[in-house]
Amino acid sequence: MKQESWSDYWRLGEPTTLNFFRDGYTGELAAFWHRLVDALPQGAQVLDLATGNGAVAVAVLRRARALGRALEIEGVDVAQIDPATHAGKQPQLREELQAIRFHPGTPAERTGLPAASYHLVTSQYGIEYGDLDASVTEIARLLRRGGSFAAILHSTDSNVAQTATRIDALLGLLLDELDLAGLDASPARGPGRRARRGRPCAGAAGCRRGGAMGRTGARHRSRPRLCRARRADARNAARLPAALAGANERADRTGPEREAGHARSARNDVAQPAAAHGRAARERA
Secondary structure, rough: HHHHHHHHHHHHHOOOHHHHHOOOOOHHHHHHHHHHHHHHOOOOEEEOOOOOOOOOHHHHHHHHOOOOOOEEEEEEEOOOOOOHHHHHOOOHHHHHHHEEEEEEEOOOOHHHOOOOOOOEEEOOOHHHHOHHHHHHHHHHHHHHEEEEEEEEOOOOOOHHHHHHHHHHHHHHHHHHHHHHEEEEOOOOOOOOOOOOOOOOOOOOOOOOOHHHHHHHOOOOOHHHHOOHHHHHHHHHOOHHHHHHHHHHHHHHHOOOHHHHHHHHHHHHHHHHHHHHHHHHHHHHO
């Protein structure tokens, strides 16, 4: 389901996951990737992991062309991506995406690409959402001697990660509440369909009295009294779309103010990976 969801998203043609940087990365994000490209030799091979619609790969390509340097750039993603078709709506961007070799349906943990081949492996907000240990092992296999790995990651205490965790928990409570009310929200039945009478309590893991009843298959009695707190959480989850819409509206800024906002939000995520990249490069040299 995760792979299918990402495949559907990238088919929309969005360059990134938050509808930002429609014309390419700017500010500190662009500067971070540009510094890495500046250090690459002519003909270097670059691989972007969890590339999506190729935003980082395009940033690398544009910088290389500005330097008059030819690079071989590839991108892999577990989703069924086709950036040139779905994201290349402008002629220039389409040509840039066509100059990059993309590998759809390819997880970062098991790329199947040749070992010891790449001068630079990159990832931005990608590999931390998979099996990070397996991805790091694969990166070590892919890098040639003296090669570098650079990544910008969402740390576990970042605003993005904390917000996503809260949303996931609240949506889980909302789905549980639909189930407790006798509605089955599973894809097989479709939302709003009546569940089978006498089904086990869906709150077995979280409801104050659901555990034993859920295991024995007994029906959940006195739902309003027992699940009042869970209903309150579900109401909060129901307010999330409006809250998120307001956040997106506030974030949809233009000009220097918008770029400055991105720079501030990216600073903590960029600084630590940049330092880690420097250490990794020195250790491999």
